[in-house]
Amino acid sequence: MYGDIIKEQERRHFIEKVEETKLPTNRPVHYIPHHPVSKESSTTPIRIVYDCSCKDGRDNPSLNECLESHPPVMNDITGILMRFRAKKYATTSDLEKAFLQIQLDEKDRDATETERKKDLLRSDEIENAKFLWIRYTQGKIFSDEINCIDNSTKRKTLVRQLKKLFLDEKQLLRCGGRRIDNATVGETVKFPYLLPAKDRLTHLIVLEAHENTLHSGINITLAYIQQTFWIPKLRQCVKSILMKCVTCRKVIGKSYPAPEIPPLPKERVQDATPFSITGVDFTGALTTRNRHNEESKVYICLFTCAVTRAVHLELVYDLSEESFLLCFRRFVSRRSVPKIMMSDNALTFKAASNEISRLCNSRKVKENIQNYGIEWKFIPNRAPWFGGMWERMIGLRKY
Structure with a gap:
C-alpha cells in the first residue's frame, strides 16, 4: 500500500x-x-x-x-x-x-530529493547505519575525549580511567583493558564500543538486548550488551529501563493488593431483638427417601439473625411461591415479624438462580410481605460478600 x-x-x-x-x-x-x-x-x-x-x-x-x-x-x-x-454569496471548497x-x-x-528503496535493507546497510549512529553519539558526548586522543593533549578523566581507549579505523571510540586480547572471541568482545549511559541510542540498545534475551533478568541483559558495547554505570541504566518494561511487570510484578475490609453495616451492629433483621437463603437440593423407598428432592430455607447470628431452618419441597409463603408464615409464627428482610440478588445464585429470581421478585410475594410491614432489601449485583452472614451459615448446614 x-x-x-x-x-x-x-x-x-x-x-x-x-x-x-x-x-x-x-x-x-x-x-x-x-x-x-x-x-x-x-x-x-x-x-x-x-x-x-x-x-x-x-x-x-x-x-x-x-x-x-x-x-x-x-x-x-x-x-x-x-x-x-x-x-451575500460565498463559495467554499476543499483542496485535496x-x-x-x-x-x-x-x-x-x-x-x-528522496530515496526510495524497492528491496529490503541488506545486512551491510544495517551495519553501516549502526556505525553511523554510534559515531554521531560519540561525537556528541565524547568530543573532548576524541580530541584528547587525536592531539595527545592532557588526558581527561575518562581517558585516564580507560587507559586503552582508542579510535579504530572507522573513527569509533573503543575500549580495551579486558585482558582477553588473545582470546578466541570477536573483536567487539575484546574492544567494545564506548557509549554514554544517558542517551536515546543507549536506551534503544538496552531495549533490543532485553527483547533478544526473551525478557531475561538484569544480569543476562548486561552480559548480552557487554559483548558489543561498554557503557558506564550500565547496571543502573539497565535496571531503570527494565523496571518500566510492561511485559516483565505483568510476570514479576506484585499482584493488585486487596482493598481494606469495610466496616460492618449498621444492621449488623445495632441493638435489636432477635430476628428483627433477618437474612434468608435456600440451600441446594437434598435427596430424601420416603417410607415407600422413593427418592425426592427437598430444600432448606435458612433464616439467620443479623445481630445474634441465630438460625431458623424450614424444610420446603420445591422453590415455588406457595412453598416459600408457607415457610415464611411458619417462621413469623415462631420468631415474630421481622422489620428488615435481606436476601441474595439473583445474579449471585448458581443452580437455582432463575427460580429464586422469579420467587423473590414475584408480585404475590411482595404483596404478602407489605401486609406485614416488612422492608425487603436485596444485596447489590455481583457482590456476594454482602450476603456473607447467611452464606456462612449455609456452608455450616451442609456439614
Whole structure:
C-alpha cells in the first residue's frame, strides 16, 4: 500500500523520479527521509510524512534551515474568510492534498530529493547505519575525549580511567583493558564500543538486548550488551529501563493488593431483638427417601439473625411461591415479624438462580410481605460478600 501511494503521487506529479546520473554536483542536494503514518480513516488510512528537519551530518544544515522564513499568513487568511461571510454569496471548497498542490520550480527541485528503496535493507546497510549512529553519539558526548586522543593533549578523566581507549579505523571510540586480547572471541568482545549511559541510542540498545534475551533478568541483559558495547554505570541504566518494561511487570510484578475490609453495616451492629433483621437463603437440593423407598428432592430455607447470628431452618419441597409463603408464615409464627428482610440478588445464585429470581421478585410475594410491614432489601449485583452472614451459615448446614 505504501508503494501504491508513492506511485500515485508520482502519477499526479507531486513528486518526480530522478536518475542517479542526473544528480547535480555544483549545488547542494538534500535527501529527505520519509515514513508512513497510519490512522483510523476510511479515506487516507496511511499518509506519507517527509522529515525536512533531518541532517546529513553535524555540520550540514537541514532543508528547513535552508528555506527562507516568512511571517505567518494565517491571520490574513482568516481576514479573507471573514470578508467572504460579510457578502451575500460565498463559495467554499476543499483542496485535496493542499500542500502537495504547491509546485516547485525546476531549479529548486534538487533540494527535495528522496530515496526510495524497492528491496529490503541488506545486512551491510544495517551495519553501516549502526556505525553511523554510534559515531554521531560519540561525537556528541565524547568530543573532548576524541580530541584528547587525536592531539595527545592532557588526558581527561575518562581517558585516564580507560587507559586503552582508542579510535579504530572507522573513527569509533573503543575500549580495551579486558585482558582477553588473545582470546578466541570477536573483536567487539575484546574492544567494545564506548557509549554514554544517558542517551536515546543507549536506551534503544538496552531495549533490543532485553527483547533478544526473551525478557531475561538484569544480569543476562548486561552480559548480552557487554559483548558489543561498554557503557558506564550500565547496571543502573539497565535496571531503570527494565523496571518500566510492561511485559516483565505483568510476570514479576506484585499482584493488585486487596482493598481494606469495610466496616460492618449498621444492621449488623445495632441493638435489636432477635430476628428483627433477618437474612434468608435456600440451600441446594437434598435427596430424601420416603417410607415407600422413593427418592425426592427437598430444600432448606435458612433464616439467620443479623445481630445474634441465630438460625431458623424450614424444610420446603420445591422453590415455588406457595412453598416459600408457607415457610415464611411458619417462621413469623415462631420468631415474630421481622422489620428488615435481606436476601441474595439473583445474579449471585448458581443452580437455582432463575427460580429464586422469579420467587423473590414475584408480585404475590411482595404483596404478602407489605401486609406485614416488612422492608425487603436485596444485596447489590455481583457482590456476594454482602450476603456473607447467611452464606456462612449455609456452608455450616451442609456439614
